[in-house]
Amino acid sequence: MEKKFIIGIDPGFAGGIAIIDSRGNIIEVVLMPTLKLKSKTGTKSEYDLRKIAGLFEKYPPKMVGLEIQQAFPGQGAVSMFKKGRGFGLLEGILVGLKAPYTLIKPRSWQAKMFEGQPPDDSKSLSKMVAQRIWPEQDFKKSPRCNDAHDGLTDAALIAKYVERELI
Numbered sequence: 001m002e003k004k005f006i007i008g009i010d011p012g013f014a015g016g017i018a019i020i021d022s023r024g025n026i027i028e029v030v031l032m033p034t035l036k037l038k039s040k041t042g043t044k045s046e047y048d049l050r051k052i053a054g055l056f057e058k059y060p061p062k063m064v065g066l067e068i069q070q071a072f073p074g075q076g077a078v079s080m081f082k083k084g085r086g087f088g089l090l091e092g093i094l095v096g097l098k099a100p101y102t103l104i105k106p107r108s109w110q111a112k113m114f115e116g117q118p119p120d121d122s123k124s125l126s127k128m129v130a131q132r133i134w135p136e137q138d139f140k141k142s143p144r145c146n147d148a149h150d151g152l153t154d155a156a157l158i159a160k161y162v163e164r165e166l167i
Contacts, residue, residue, distance in 0.1 A: 004062035006167065007055075008159030010151050011069055011087050013045045017052070018155035019059045024163055026137050027059065029152045047086055053093050064094055064101035065109070065162035067154070102166060109161040123150040130156050 005027060008018045015032040033051035036043045056064075069087040071080050094101045106122075114125050130139060130153035139148035139156070 002060055005059040006159050006163050007059065007061050007064040008155040008157065008162060009064065009066045009090060010154040010158060011067060011090050012083060012151070013047075013086070014151050015067075016149065016151035016155035017055060018152065018159045019055070020156070020159045020163060022062070022163075024133075024160060026134050026156060029137070029139065029156055030055065031141060031149070031151065047089055049089060049093060052090070053097060056093065056097050056099055061099045061101070063162050063167055064099055065104045065158045065166070066090060066094065066101055067109070067158055068103050068105050070106070102162065104158060104161065109158050112165060113157045113161055126150050126153040126157060129153075133157075133160060 004022070006020045006022070008020075010016050011032070013032060013034055016029060017032065018029045019027040021027055033048035033055075034045045035048045037046055066087075069083045071083075091101075091103075093099075110122055110125075113129055114122075117125055117129070127139070127148040127150060130137070131148065134156065137156070139152045140146075141149040141152075
């Protein structure tokens, strides 16, 4: 029988993907795979769709939790278009690979995963809670960084939320 994994996705260029096993152990966390492409004004980021799809093929999902993207007051149209496009590309990959997935509102997973914590900045809480659950896990963006990357901690907590609440 093929081993299946629980995957959490924090979409966005600064997001991440976390893979956990059925016991809640982190197998891998990766920054959102992107490509730097030349543009008229320098470079621009694009999702590396092949690498993303390759992760789902390497770690066949039992369930994927994909965080829903939402607009914030004052956010520009170009920024919102990029967010929405990225979210759609990620959902399209999941559909194309016939991967079981669920869409999760940020407030839903945060309410459960931050339960009992004083209201605070969600980025700080994400880092603190993830380090408590997985104290040995390195959530840094690179070895030169001093602090955990909230895209990686969010993705891990989304996966943990799926494991606890939906499976």
